[in-house]
Amino acid sequence: MVTFEQISPADFFYRNRDIAGFTNPARAIFSSVRELVENSLDASDQSRVPSNIYVRLSHDGEESSEEAEVYRLRVEDNGSGIPARHIPSAFGQVLFGSKYKLKQARGTFGLGGTMAILYGQITTHKPVRIASSTGTSRIYRYKMIIDIQRNRPIILDRKIQVNKDRWRGTMVEFHLEGDFSRAMPKILEYLKQTAVVTPYANLTFVDPKGRLYKFNRSTSKMPRSPKETLPHPHGVDVETVRRLIQITKCRNMIDFMKTHFHRIGERISHKFLKFAKIDEKKNPRKLEPDEIVKLVRMMKKFDGFRAPDASCLSPLGDDLLKAGILKELMPEFIAVCQRKPSTYSGHPFVVETAIAYGGKVPKKDDIVLYRFANRIPLLYDEASDVSWRIVKSINWRKYKVKPDMPVAILVHLCSTKVPYKTVGKEFIADRPEVKNEVLNGVRQVARQLQRFLSKQEYREKERRRLATFSRYLPKIAKFSTELSGKEKEPDIRKLLWSVRKFEEEKNQKLSS
Amino acid sequence: MKKKKTKSSAAERKKEVLANLIDFGSTLYGQMEKGDFPWIKMPSRSIDNIFYSPEFRQYILGKKAVRRSARNIRHIRPFTQLVWTAYFAHELVRHRKTSTLRDVYYSAQAYDVPFKDQPESNSIITDLETVAKYSREDFHVFPEERSAVFGDLTIEYTVPGYEGKRYNLMSHPDGVMIGPALTSAELVKTTADKLIAIEKGGLFTRFIEEQVHKKFNSLLVLTAGQAPRATRHFIHRLNRELNLPVYIFTDGDPWGMHIAMVIISGSANAAHLRDLTTPDATWSGVWATDIVDYKLPSEALTDVDIKRLYELQKDPRYDGELWQREVKQFLKIRRKAEQEAFSRYGLSYIVDKYLPAKLEEAA
Numbered sequence: 001m002v003t004f005e006q007i008s009p010a011d012f013f014y015r016n017r018d019i020a021g022f023t024n025p026a027r028a029i030f031s032s033v034r035e036l037v038e039n040s041l042d043a044s045d046q047s048r049v050p051s052n053i054y055v056r057l058s059h060d061g062e063e064s065s066e067e068a069e070v071y072r073l074r075v076e077d078n079g080s081g082i083p084a085r086h087i088p089s090a091f092g093q094v095l096f097g098s099k100y101k102l103k104q105a106r107g108t109f110g111l112g113g114t115m116a117i118l119y120g121q122i123t124t125h126k127p128v129r130i131a132s133s134t135g136t137s138r139i140y141r142y143k144m145i146i147d148i149q150r151n152r153p154i155i156l157d158r159k160i161q162v163n164k165d166r167w168r169g170t171m172v173e174f175h176l177e178g179d180f181s182r183a184m185p186k187i188l189e190y191l192k193q194t195a196v197v198t199p200y201a202n203l204t205f206v207d208p209k210g211r212l213y214k215f216n217r218s219t220s221k222m223p224r225s226p227k228e229t230l231p232h233p234h235g236v237d238v239e240t241v242r243r244l245i246q247i248t249k250c251r252n253m254i255d256f257m258k259t260h261f262h263r264i265g266e267r268i269s270h271k272f273l274k275f276a277k278i279d280e281k282k283n284p285r286k287l288e289p290d291e292i293v294k295l296v297r298m299m300k301k302f303d304g305f306r307a308p309d310a311s312c313l314s315p316l317g318d319d320l321l322k323a324g325i326l327k328e329l330m331p332e333f334i335a336v337c338q339r340k341p342s343t344y345s346g347h348p349f350v351v352e353t354a355i356a357y358g359g360k361v362p363k364k365d366d367i368v369l370y371r372f373a374n375r376i377p378l379l380y381d382e383a384s385d386v387s388w389r390i391v392k393s394i395n396w397r398k399y400k401v402k403p404d405m406p407v408a409i410l411v412h413l414c415s416t417k418v419p420y421k422t423v424g425k426e427f428i429a430d431r432p433e434v435k436n437e438v439l440n441g442v443r444q445v446a447r448q449l450q451r452f453l454s455k456q457e458y459r460e461k462e463r464r465r466l467a468t469f470s471r472y473l474p475k476i477a478k479f480s481t482e483l484s485g486k487e488k489e490p491d492i493r494k495l496l497w498s499v500r501k502f503e504e505e506k507n508q509k510l511s512s
Numbered sequence: 513m514k515k516k517k518t519k520s521s522a523a524e525r526k527k528e529v530l531a532n533l534i535d536f537g538s539t540l541y542g543q544m545e546k547g548d549f550p551w552i553k554m555p556s557r558s559i560d561n562i563f564y565s566p567e568f569r570q571y572i573l574g575k576k577a578v579r580r581s582a583r584n585i586r587h588i589r590p591f592t593q594l595v596w597t598a599y600f601a602h603e604l605v606r607h608r609k610t611s612t613l614r615d616v617y618y619s620a621q622a623y624d625v626p627f628k629d630q631p632e633s634n635s636i637i638t639d640l641e642t643v644a645k646y647s648r649e650d651f652h653v654f655p656e657e658r659s660a661v662f663g664d665l666t667i668e669y670t671v672p673g674y675e676g677k678r679y680n681l682m683s684h685p686d687g688v689m690i691g692p693a694l695t696s697a698e699l700v701k702t703t704a705d706k707l708i709a710i711e712k713g714g715l716f717t718r719f720i721e722e723q724v725h726k727k728f729n730s731l732l733v734l735t736a737g738q739a740p741r742a743t744r745h746f747i748h749r750l751n752r753e754l755n756l757p758v759y760i761f762t763d764g765d766p767w768g769m770h771i772a773m774v775i776i777s778g779s780a781n782a783a784h785l786r787d788l789t790t791p792d793a794t795w796s797g798v799w800a801t802d803i804v805d806y807k808l809p810s811e812a813l814t815d816v817d818i819k820r821l822y823e824l825q826k827d828p829r830y831d832g833e834l835w836q837r838e839v840k841q842f843l844k845i846r847r848k849a850e851q852e853a854f855s856r857y858g859l860s861y862i863v864d865k866y867l868p869a870k871l872e873e874a875a
Contacts, residue, residue: 473588475596476540483598
C-alpha cells in the first residue's frame with residue numbers, strides 16, 4: 001500500500017541537508033560558522049553600526065564518532081537585534097526571515113542560520129540558546145528546540161533580563177557535531193576573506209584550543225545601505241505578476257505598470273502598453289490568465305524599459321575595497337575598480353574588481369583569486385566559477401605578470417539575485433552580461449598593475465645599469481693602469497656621472 | 513747537425529707579447545684620460561668573416577671588425593673581463609708563471625671579475641688572442657697536456673729555476689711532454705733531418721722501440737688525437753727554425769685525415785692566429801689507397817664518417833690533388849683502417865716496410 005504524507009520545510013531540509021552545505025562533519029562546522037557570521041553581518045549592516053562579531057568554538061570533551069566531535073558554537077554580534085516576538089521563529093523555523101525583499105543582502109532565504117541549528121540538534125539533540133535585544137531596556141533569552149516535523153520552535157525556557165548597558169545585538173549558542181581540525185583552514189580563510197570585504201568589522205574567533213584570532217577593522221565607514229526596490233519588468237515571471245494583480249489598488253494598466261515596476265513612468269507605460277497591444281484602461285484585476293502570460297512575455301520582449309538602477313545594491317566602493325585589501329594583504333601595489341551598474345534578465349548587478357601585488361599576497365604558482373558575492377567570500381568550487389575562467393583565459397604575460405609573482409585578484413559581484421549555479425551558493429554561473437563585466441573589470445585593474453610593473457621593471461633595470469657601470473668601469477681603469485705601468489689611475493668620475501645624468505633626464509621625461 | 517735559424521726565438525717572442533699587452537693597456541688608459549669611454553676594435557670572428565687564404569695556406573679573418581665600448585651596457589662586463597685577462601696574462605708572462613684555462617676561470621674570482629662559466633672565460637681569452645694577435649700559450653695559458661716529443665733534440669729552458677739548463681729529448685724513452693717548459697724553451701740543436709708526427713700513443717711507443725728515430729734520423733711527435741695548439745706551434749717552430757720536413761701519420765679515416773690537415777692548414781677557430789700551421793707538412797698515411805694497396809684489415813665507414821667525408825670534400829683546405837683523391841677513394845671503398853692494422857703483418861712491418869715506402873713516396 002502506498003502512503004502519502006506531507007513533510008514540512010524543516011523536514012525537507014533535514015532530509016536534504018547536503019544541498020544546504022552540510023555534507024560532512026568538516027563542511028558542517030564550516031557552514032555553521034559561516035551562516036551565523038553572515039546573519040550577524042547583515043544585522044549590523046541594518047543597524048548601521050560597524051560590526052563587532054565574536055565567534056567561539058569550544059570542545060565539550062564529548063565524542064560521538066571517530067571523525068566527528070561535539071563542539072559548542074557561540075556567535076555574538078552588535079547588530080540590530082531581533083524583536084522579541086520574532087526570535088523563536090527566526091531561529092526555530094526554516095524559511096522564516098527578513099530578507100525576501102528586493103535588495104542586496106548576504107542571505108536570501110532565511111535558511112542558513114536555522115539550518116545550522118537544525119543540524120546541531122539532529123547531531124547532538126541539544127537545545128539552542130538565543131539572547132537578543134534591539135537596544136531596549138530588555139534582553140530576551142530563549143532556550144528552545146525545533147519541532148522538525150511541524151517546522152516550528154518549541155520553547156523550553158524564556159527569560160527577560162534588564163538591559164542595564166543598553167546592549168544591542170544577538171547571541172546564538174548551540175551544540176553540533178563536526179570535524180574542526182579538517183575545517184580549520186577553511187574557517188580561517190573564510191574569516192580572513194570576510195575581513196577583506198568587510199573592513200569595518202571587528203571579527204574575533206576563539207578556536208577549540210583557546211587560540212585567539214583577531215581581524216580588526218581599519219575603518220568605521222560602512223557602504224551605503226541598499227534601498228528596497230520594485231521588480232524590473234525584465235526580471236518578473238507569471239507568478240509575480242499574478243500576485244501583484246491580487247494586491248494592487250490600481251484601476252488601470254497605466255497605473256499598474258507605474259506603481260509596481262521598477263523605473264516606469266507615464267511615457268514608458270504608454271509606449272509599452274501600445275507595444276504589447278494591451279488596453280491602457282483595462283482593470284488589472286480583470287486580466288485573464290492567458291493575458292497575464294502575454295503581458296509577461298511582452299515585458300521580456302520590450303526593449304524600451306530603462307535599465308534598473310543600482311540603489312538596491314550596496315557595493316563596497318573603491319575606498320572600502322582598498323581598505324580591506326590593504327589591511328589583510330598589505331600589498332605593494334593595489335588597484336580597484338567599480339564597474340557601472342548593469343543588468344542580466346532584469347536583475348541589476350555591480351561588479352567590483354581589485355588586484356593586489358606583493359606584501360602578504362600568498363605566493364603560489366598561480367594568481368590567487370578571491371571571489372565574493374554580496375560580500376560573502378566564496379571558497380568552494382573555484383574552478384567552476386565564471387571569474388576563475390576569466391582569470392584563466394587572460395594572457396597574463398601581456399600584463400607583465402609572471403606565474404611566480406604574488407598576485408591576487410578580487411572579484412565582488414553585488415546583485416539582488418546572484419546567479420549562483422547551485423543551491424550551495426559557492427560559484428557563479430557564466431551569464432554573458434556578468435562575464436563581460438567581470439572580464440572588463442579584471443582587465444581594468446590588470447592594466448594598472450601592468451603600468452606599475454613596467455615602471456618597477458624600468459627602475460630596476462636602471463638601477464642595475466648604473467650598478468653595472470659603477471662596478472666595472474673602476475676595474476677597467478685599475479687594470480689598464482697596472483697594465484700600462486702608469487702610476488695614477490685615470491679619473492673616471494666624469495664618465496660615471498655622464499651615464500647617470502643621461503638617465504635622470506630620461507627618467508624625468510618618462511614621469512612627466 | 514742542424515742549428516736553429518734565429519738567435520733566441522722564445523725570448524724574442526716573450527718580449528713582443530709583453531710589449532703588445534702593455535700597449536693595449538696604454539691605449540685604454542689614454543682613452544680614459546681624454547674623458548672617453550675606453551673602446552677597442554678587433555676583427556670579427558663570426559663565420560661570415562672567416563676566409564681560407566691560399567696565400568697563407570690557412571684560415572684567416574676578413575676585413576670585418578667589431579667595436580667594443582665600455583659605454584655600451586652589454587659590452588662593459590666582457591670588456592672588463594678582457595682588460596683583466598690582459599692584465600693577468602701580463603702578470604703570468606712577466607713572472608714566468610703558467611696557468612690553465614681552468615685556472616684563469618678561477619683566478620678571475622679573486623679579482624671580482626667573475627666569469628659565468630668556463631666557456632665564457634674561454635671566449636674572453638680568444639678575444640684577447642684576437643686583439644693581441646698572440647695565442648693563449650704565448651700568454652702562458654695552457655690546456656691540459658697530452659702530446660709528447662722524442663728524439664735527438666737539445667733544448668734550453670727559459671722557465672724559472674731551469675734557465676740556461678739544456679736537455680736532450682732522447683733522455684726519456686716515453687717521450688717528453690710538450691708542456692709550457694718545452695714550448696717556451698729555445699731549440700738549440702738536433703741531428704734529425706725530419707719530423708714524424710703520429711696520432712696514437714701505441715704507435716708512438718712502437719716507433720721508439722723500433723728505433724725509428726735512429727733508422728730514419730727523425731724526431732717523433734705524438735699528437736694524441738687532434739694536436740693541441742701548443743703542439744701545432746711546436747711543430748711549426750721545428751719546421752721553421754730547424755728546417756725539418758714534417759710527415760704526419762694518422763688513422764685511415766676522415767678524422768685521422770683531418771688531424772693531419774689541422775697541423776698543416778690550421779682550423780677555422782684559430783683563424784685569428786698565425787704560427788700554428790705548417791703548410792709544407794705532408795700527410796703520409798694511412799691513406800685510403802693504402803688500405804687497398806696493403807690489404808689492411810678494415811672496418812666499414814659509418815654514416816657519420818661518410819657525412820664528414822662529404823663535408824671535407826667541399827672544404828677549401830682539401831683543394832689539393834692528394835686530398836681530393838683520398839676523399840674519393842674513401843667514399844669508393846667505404847672502409848677505414850687504424851694505424852694498428854699493420855700489426856697483422858707483424859709488429860715491425862710498419863717500420864720496416866710501410867714507413868720507408870711512404871717517406872720515399874713523399875720525397
